[in-house]
Amino acid sequence: MGLNGSIPPEIGNLSFLVSLDLSWNRLHGGLPKDICIHNKLPRLKELQLTFNHLEGEIPVTLGECQQLEILDLSYNKFGGHVPQEIGNITRLTKLDLHWNNLSGTIPKEIGLLSNLEFMDLGSNKLSGSIPREVGNMTALIRLWLDSNSLSGNIPREIGGLNKLEMMWSDDNKLSGSIPREMWNVTTLLQLRIKNNSLSGTMSQEIGHLDSLEWLDMSYNKFSGPLPTSIFNMTSLEGIQLSSNTYSGALPSEIGNMKALRDLYLDNNVLTGKISNCCILAMNIPRFHIAL
Structure with a gap:
């Protein structure tokens, strides 16, 4: 497509709209602040706006899009915080906010998204710790948090994600040791935690990950024998x-x-x-x- 201009607020009047995909255009400006307020867009299940030039804050009223299953705002210029109201969209299966200018912390309310299978918050400016509530997201298959400024420990609650196949948290400021519970995630195919300040030894229990295809722990402070x-x-x-x-x-x-x-x-x-x-x-x- 070659659309340009901004997204008009009148889009909220499309009460029968189920899927809106305006990806790969030249749209600019922000999302309408009242996009889903007062039961607007009551049937919307997919909102995909990747690869545009959208900016401003992600409106908190997105949390009122109760039927939304796919939210993809990646490869834009959105700033501000990840709104905690996203935790109200409990039908979400995919949340992709990759490659924006988002800052602040990951809200603990994200843990309410128990149906979420794909979460990509990579390549932003997020800080603070990975909330332990992520461990409540038991449907997660892909968890991508790479290229931020996240700090603190990897929460042991991640060890309860028994469907997780990919965890990318490389290029952050994480510290401490890898929690023993991580070695219980036998579904893991990729574990990428390079370029942090993680330390400690590598446990023999890593052998439990018998499906693992890719392991990247480089540029850390790990020690001891392999x-x-x-x-x-x-x-x-x-x-x-x-x-x-x-x-x-x-x-x-x-x-x-x-x-x-x-x-x-x-x-x-x-x-x-x-x-x-x-x-x-x-x-x-x-x-x-x-x-």
């Missing part, structure tokens, strides 16, 4: 542990990883050696070990 269990995880395609202070010898079990395609262990204090024949047997196209 557990042998990680090298028995035959579904792993990528391991990135660079720039920590892991120590000790590489386990011989590394030769078991037939699916491995990316292995980065450089800038640690690891010892020992890995033979060329082992690398060839695993068919690793990209590796950087630097023992």
Whole structure:
């Protein structure tokens, strides 16, 4: 499409509107402040406005769009806070606010979205901690919080998300150790927590994540030996542990990883050696070990 201009407030008069997709246009200005007030847009289930030039604050009246299931405002210029009223849209299955200028904290009311499967708040300016109420969002499959300024610990309540497949919280200011409960999320396919200030050792219990395909814990403050269990995880395609202070010898079990395609262990204090024949047997196209 090639639409430009702003979204008129009269759009709220379309009482039979079910889906509104104005993505990939040149729309500017803000969302009408009274977009769903007083039961306007009572049938609206999808609001998709990605890749525009929309700005201003996300109106709190969106919380009155009770039938909304998909809300995608990604790749715009929205500022201000994530309104706590979003927690009232309990039918939401997808919330995508990625790549805006949102600041402030993630409201704890987000935990009321028990049907939410996809949440992307990445590439904003969010700060504060990840609310423990995220653990109430038991339908979550993808949780993307990357490229913000989030701090504090990873809440142990995330360990109760038994459908979670992807967790991205890289490029933040998170600290503390990985909670033991994380290793109970056996549905995880991707765990990306690089470039934080996380510390502690890697538990042998990581081996419980037998579906894990991608692990990126690089650029943190992790230490201690690498557990042998990680090298028995035959579904792993990528391991990135660079720039920590892991120590000790590489386990011989590394030769078991037939699916491995990316292995980065450089800038640690690891010892020992890995033979060329082992690398060839695993068919690793990209590796950087630097023992």
